[in-house]
Amino acid sequence: MGDAMSTRHVAFPALLACALALLPAPAPAAAEATRFDYRLAPQEIAPGVHVFTGLREDFSPANGGNIVNTGFIVGSTGVIVIDTGPSRRYGEQMLAAIRRVTPLPVVLTINTHHHPDHFLGNQAFPAATLAALPETQRGIQKDGEAFNENLYRMAGDWMEGTERVAPTQPLAAGRRTVGGRDIEIVALDGHTPADFVLIDHASGTVFAGDLLFHDRAATTPHADLAHWLAALERLATLPARQWVPGHGDVTRDAAAIAQTRDYLEWIAATMREGAESGLDMTEMLARPIPARFRGLAEVEREYRRSVVHLFPAAEQAVLEKAHAR
Numbered sequence: 001m002g003d004a005m006s007t008r009h010v011a012f013p014a015l016l017a018c019a020l021a022l023l024p025a026p027a028p029a030a031a032e033a034t035r036f037d038y039r040l041a042p043q044e045i046a047p048g049v050h051v052f053t054g055l056r057e058d059f060s061p062a063n064g065g066n067i068v069n070t071g072f073i074v075g076s077t078g079v080i081v082i083d084t085g086p087s088r089r090y091g092e093q094m095l096a097a098i099r100r101v102t103p104l105p106v107v108l109t110i111n112t113h114h115h116p117d118h119f120l121g122n123q124a125f126p127a128a129t130l131a132a133l134p135e136t137q138r139g140i141q142k143d144g145e146a147f148n149e150n151l152y153r154m155a156g157d158w159m160e161g162t163e164r165v166a167p168t169q170p171l172a173a174g175r176r177t178v179g180g181r182d183i184e185i186v187a188l189d190g191h192t193p194a195d196f197v198l199i200d201h202a203s204g205t206v207f208a209g210d211l212l213f214h215d216r217a218a219t220t221p222h223a224d225l226a227h228w229l230a231a232l233e234r235l236a237t238l239p240a241r242q243w244v245p246g247h248g249d250v251t252r253d254a255a256a257i258a259q260t261r262d263y264l265e266w267i268a269a270t271m272r273e274g275a276e277s278g279l280d281m282t283e284m285l286a287r288p289i290p291a292r293f294r295g296l297a298e299v300e301r302e303y304r305r306s307v308v309h310l311f312p313a314a315e316q317a318v319l320e321k322a323h324a325r
Contacts, residue, residue, distance in 0.1 A: 064158030078107030078179030084121030091121025112209030114139030190228025204241030214248025
């Protein structure tokens, strides 16, 4: 009797293990979809105008590069997409979110400039709709692969399957109707050699790309600060009721313009004064950040980057001025 009970006790776990082995394993695709979910939730900030607000962080494997604001505008006959995010996965999930709002076709997909968090989702959208300013097209063609590789190093496997897809449709400044919406394209520069701004006249919404940062320190890898400050002056004249910055929250007033201008003016003055005083880069990196900017996300990191990006040119300007005397 004891031997029979013992046999049954051994057999039951073995039978249970066999039964569990026959159960279907979790689908790898489903597990991957959960792991690489950007959780994109569009916010309707005006009738037909939607924004996906990114985190005020730097790129990392934790956020998958979801640090950028993207958006779309639904017209009577089609959808206008503004920027496509940092990866193929982001673009696909963005398009799926658009489809939950409207079945209308995407008729125009705009890249506001050539930085990777604004165009690496292009794969998800119809190729014929991809459009940008000509200089942005050239920048994506020239630097897109390097940007893609660099972002893979920073964001990791979120980038799997992402390829550079450059827009083929050149855009020019001016007012027009697209998808049933009255929009205007403003061509500026300063953050990069070409910065696209879109005005939706029905709602008074301005998508300003990375000419505007709100409560987040501006990035300067391709910046011309004098041109950027001039672009901000132009932005201040636009007929806007709300602003969508490239990074940071939507604002109903010109607060982001004033904040971005103040920060850039300080950066420009700091680079110039440091060069004129004969400081070296190590001394520049150690300079304190004024109290009014300490609340900007990523300000210490971005200040250090700006020193690397901009200080050599400031030094060169001082040398050229001295030689000209």
